[in-house]
Amino acid sequence: MTTVPRFAPDAPGTHPPLDFAGYRSTALRHPSRPLLVLPQRLTELTGPLFGHDRVQPGDDDLTWYDGGEAVGQRIVVHGRLLDSDGRAVPDALLEVWQANAGGRYRHVVDQWPSPLDPHFAGNGRVVTDSDGRYRFTTIRPGAYPWGNHPNAWRPAHIHFSVFGQAFTQRLITQMYFPDDPLFFQDPIFNSVPDPAARQRLVSAYDHGATVESWALGFRFDIVLRGRDQTPFETEPDDD
Numbered sequence: 001m002t003t004v005p006r007f008a009p010d011a012p013g014t015h016p017p018l019d020f021a022g023y024r025s026t027a028l029r030h031p032s033r034p035l036l037v038l039p040q041r042l043t044e045l046t047g048p049l050f051g052h053d054r055v056q057p058g059d060d061d062l063t064w065y066d067g068g069e070a071v072g073q074r075i076v077v078h079g080r081l082l083d084s085d086g087r088a089v090p091d092a093l094l095e096v097w098q099a100n101a102g103g104r105y106r107h108v109v110d111q112w113p114s115p116l117d118p119h120f121a122g123n124g125r126v127v128t129d130s131d132g133r134y135r136f137t138t139i140r141p142g143a144y145p146w147g148n149h150p151n152a153w154r155p156a157h158i159h160f161s162v163f164g165q166a167f168t169q170r171l172i173t174q175m176y177f178p179d180d181p182l183f184f185q186d187p188i189f190n191s192v193p194d195p196a197a198r199q200r201l202v203s204a205y206d207h208g209a210t211v212e213s214w215a216l217g218f219r220f221d222i223v224l225r226g227r228d229q230t231p232f233e234t235e236p237d238d239d
């Protein structure tokens with residue numbers, strides 16, 4: 001019988017609580033019963049995995065859509081996917097989604113009065129290489145209002161999903177930009193209790209990745225476990 005590996009618990013304060021008063025909708029969303037560990041047996045580990053083989057050339061470039069170029073500050077976002085020992089995690093599917101330069105999502109429920117960009121869809125994906133590296137090109141997203149509290153604005157961010165080798169291995173987080181003036185009032189960013197862990201959600205400006213006369217570079221490494229772990233919204237294995 002396959003045994004479920006047991007991991008060292010994460011450092012206290014690394015992940016946000018599932019119910020966080022400042023983030024109002026978590027009151028109705030959060031699970032009210034203890035989480036269960038899903039065993040990863042043969043079925044889970046060898047079943048088909050959506051997405052990895054569907055990545056197409058250009059999926060890592062969000063700046064072109066429907067025959068035209070998106071409006072906004074062009075950026076390169078890159079980094080490495082690492083485990084707690086600093087080892088590369090290759091062949092992981094990274095998916096990203098984000099608002100456009102004006103802070104609006106191409107989604108039916110996003111109706112605030114900021115224009116849609118006909119040439120920006122706002123989603124992309126890439127598979128990490130043998131060294132755990134990923135890189136995509138996009139537009140720097142704008143801040144957007146969200147009604148959580150008076151004059152609530154989300155700091156600019158990019159949503160990340162990381163798929164592992166099975167359906168049960170999916171983690172979701174958000175990447176922020178350095179020195180965003182909106183951090184102080186954002187309950188999602190501030191729901192991560194440990195200030196040091198919170199900073200691991202903030203990308204770093206990377207002049208080495210900045211491309212002459214083309215795009216600004218930002219680096220965002222994602223660490224799956226251990227002292228330097230990236231805080232995730234979906235933490236499946238606390239037991």
Ligand SMILES: [Fe+2]
Pocket residue numbers: 099154157159
């Ligand atoms: Fe968002």
